[in-house]
Amino acid sequence: ESLYEDEEFGQHQRQLAALLVSKVFYYLGELNDSLSYALGAGPLFDVSEDSDHVHTLLAKAIDEYASFRSKAAESSDEAAKVDPRLEEIVERMLDKCIMDRKYQQAMGIAIECRRLDKLEEAITRSENVHAILAYCTHVSHSFVYRREYRREVLRLLVKVYQKLPSPDYLSTSQCLMFLDEPEGVANILEKLLRSENKEDALLAFQVAFDLVENEHQAFLLNVRDRLSAPKSLPSEPVQPGSTNPAPAENENSTASEDVQMTDGSSAITTNVHEADPKEVMYAERLMKVKGILSGETSIQLTLQFLYSHNKSDLLILKTIKQSVEMRNSVCHSATIYANAIMHAGTTVDTFLRDNLDWLSRATNWAKFSATAGLGVIHRGHLQQGRSLMAPYLPQGGAGGGGSPYSEGGALYALGLIHANHGEGIKQFLRDSLRNTNVEVIQHGACLGLGLAALGTADEEIYEDIKSVLYTDSAVAGEAAGISIGLLMVGTASEKASEMLAYAHETQHEKIIRGLALGIALTVYGREEEADTLIEQMTRDQDPIIRYGGMYALALAYRGTANNKAIRQLLHFAVSDVSDDVRRTAVLALGFVLYSEPEQTPRIVSLLSESYNPHVRYGAALAVGISCAGTGLSEAISLLEPLTSDVVDFVRQGALIAMAMVMIQINEASDSRVGTFRRQLEKIILDKHEDTMSKMGAILASGILDAGGRNVTIRLLSKTKHDKITAVVGLAVFSQFWYWYPLIYFVSLSFSPTAFIGLNYDLKVPRFEFLSHAKPSLFEYPKPTTVPTTTSAVKLPTAVLSTSAKAKARAKKEAEQKANAEKSSGAESSSSASITGKGKSSSEKDGEAMQ
Structure with missing residues (x-):
């Protein structure tokens, strides 16, 4: 050490001494000292040397440097403190990686150390730039925790993408969507649409479809409005105005009215006829793209698919209906929910039409739910939605004729x-x-408005809903709170503080709860930006607002698997005094972790064995939400014991969660699916089962076969972007604990499991599709004709115990009477009637069992 510090000693010798001291400290385990001397050794410390000493110190150096850089980014004065020698070592390391063509390592280090210049160098110097860019996008979503920095990385990627000789428009537009830059996307689409090449137009359609899959309504409308209208000749000044409304009319026109569609497009062509043929082509393509961006093209195709391939099993519903006692309104409603979910988006309401008498027994809020269920069944039926619901909608005039419950339900249905x-x-x-x-x-109208205007942040609608909120009516206020959240989703607007203030003023628990969830929805996806609001909510004295704070954490950090958020949620899950807050904290983990579903069962496994039933319930739903549709084996193993928990509502949560995990998984993929279906049937048929778990089983049956067995619950699109509608849908659905009609929100998270191929005219041609998976892996479950026969075999065991004795007794009495009074024919006939009664009662039992 003293030789190294001796300034009269030669430069080279001092560096040698430093290297030696560094190694000594390394073997003593003093890594900090070892590193500082290694830095003093200058070029003698060879980064390419393959020894433990070098590897350990490099790792240490990179960590130190990365933490310096990230601190520097957060506050400007730290920047000066980075040791230039440290920087030099890291740069040598990066250059070596790039030289050795280990581009992924170089990119990892560059992202970690916030060296975007080196990141760009690594990307541009690699042989396969497209693959490296895709890898970089993946890394930035999975490992860059700070939202601001992630946006910087994505901006760099967009820059690199645009410099490529053959730009990758699909990926570029995805990055631009993350950055929320509709202008850039509109420019790309316009450039492609104006191209002479038909391939480019097809690419534009594909870009539009990929963006629609992420369900970011406000962004898509922005892109749509920024596409310029086709130019026309100056001799027709009317034209620019009239070309635009025409596509808009067509968007709202009916699919069945094809005539109108063609009229519209031919009108455009004739008017623009004197103009450039290029403009005619552009006008036609523009109309298609606008149709795609409004989401109507894909909704139409999905509706067609779900209707034509509907494989739902009415026998399951019939079994449920027969086994549910009329008096039990909870299970009666649950059956209506299950039917709606089972036929979500298929437009098939056979079950309701066949059982109108049974349906009419629903009163009050059950009636509200039954009417709203039609909205789930006809979801996406944009053209005839209003005419379908017409019989139930409020008729003009002050009072209106129908029941307010079915009118409210109908407005909610329109929203769905x-x-x-x-x-x-x-x-x-x-x-x-x-x-x-x-x-x-008002309740129904608020929910409907929130759904229809999801994320558009429309000020006028906000004022309308706010005036309902300020009437201080508990029922309407709860819906108003939620729907303000839906309207403002992800805008992190100052409206949240207004809502929080009102939540403190009002006396109604329902309103506070609606607002708490609403506030959580406004910070959707804002990550660190939402921290102050989350802090404020989680420290509140009112448990309902803390409960909203858990949802705020869940939605602000949705799908980021952010360690800080997970730590906070786990802390509340074990320390809060309110059971509601603890339950929600655990449930919220499901939202934070849905991008890494395999982590969730591991993280909540201990909580699922908690002494507190609320925590166990939360653990079940957390797994259900984050592993939805994956059929993950660990998830199923964790939920299995919970489905036979001692507490009824834990069983309910576990059954629903299990159905969410097993949706679209058949017995060929996991044999436990069959076992689970049989378990549901057993619970539903069991007369002595608790209402809560029976309700869980009925809903689970609906979710398991959702959308005619053709949809799954998907929270991430193919491009790993989160589907806003789906996440929001599940967040509100998880509120059904307090308010059953919110169960229908689960239908927002359904996405069809279809491969839909289109041609240039956006029609589905006949095409062959080669799949490398076995057909058995994705065949539909067999329709349940079997249980009727098996239950017929079971029947004697169930029936014999009661009616065998009755039969025997009746037979005995008949014989005795016959023997005693052979003479009187009349009496013998009466004894026959007794036997008849005995029989009929046993038959009735049999029917009831079926």
């Missing part, structure tokens, strides 16, 4: 039909909301 595509229906819902003072109708 138009969820995230509410352009055509918003005005009608606003008028209905203004024209009523009945809180039930």
